[in-house]
Amino acid sequence: MRYATLTRFSLLLVVVMISISSCKKSGTVPKxxxxxxxxxxxxxxxxxxVSFYSDGKFAAVFTAYPNPLSGGSSSTITTSYTGTFTxxxxxxxxxxxxxxxxxxTNTPVTSPSNQKLYEYATFKVSGNTLMLKYTTYxxxxxxxxxxxxxxxxxD
Known part of the structure; x- marks a missing residue:
């Protein structure tokens, strides 16, 4: 009886170990x-x-500067984003x-979002240059x- 229980426990342990090791690991962030x-x-x-952090979070700041001479806006508009990436x-x-x-210099208006920062993006880092290819609409x-x-x- 003890042998059968020990065999079942060992078999269960093997199945659990195989299950854990076969779980798909999330993509690691290249340094x-x-x-x-x-x-x-x-x-x-x-x-x-844009800043990418090792914990899978990012922060991005997009700024549009005034261009009143050409008929553009006389306001500086800064949009900041935070989120996660893989x-x-x-x-x-x-x-x-x-x-x-x-x-x-007005108070920022903050809101939740569920958008993508860069839609269908691929990247390539070469030295100190980051090339992003993505889709805009x-x-x-x-x-x-x-x-x-x-x-x-x-570096």
Whole structure:
């Protein structure tokens, strides 16, 4: 009787160990992606910055600077995003959880969000350059888009 119980327990232990070891592990974040990345301000007055952290969280800041001379806005609009991300191969899956918008020095308006930071994104890090390829939806059709970021503190 003891032998049968011990055999069943051993068999159960083997099944549990196999089950645990066969669980799919989430994508690990490559160290080369971690840190803060900046995109220089365009002549149109728009800049972006994104930070990726080892705990799978990110923070991003997009700023539109005033351009009143060309008939544009005279306000600086800053939109900040926080959320989580995972990496699978060269795919970057980012989910915004909080969004805050601030005009000039006014108090930011914060709201929850469930959008993607970069839709269908892939990435490549080469030295201190991060290339993102993703999809945007500016009007009625998706557009393939690329962004080039530079590491904030180069290696």
């Amino acid at each position: 080369s992606l971690l840190g803060t990345w900046n995109e220089p301000a365009f002549p149109s007055g728009f800049s972006r910055s 990496v699978k191969g060269d795919s970057l899956l980012s989910n915004i959880t909080t969004m805050a918008e601030q005009e000039n 500016p009007a009625d059709a998706p557009v393939a888009t690329e962004a080039k970021f530079t590491r904030f503190l180069p």
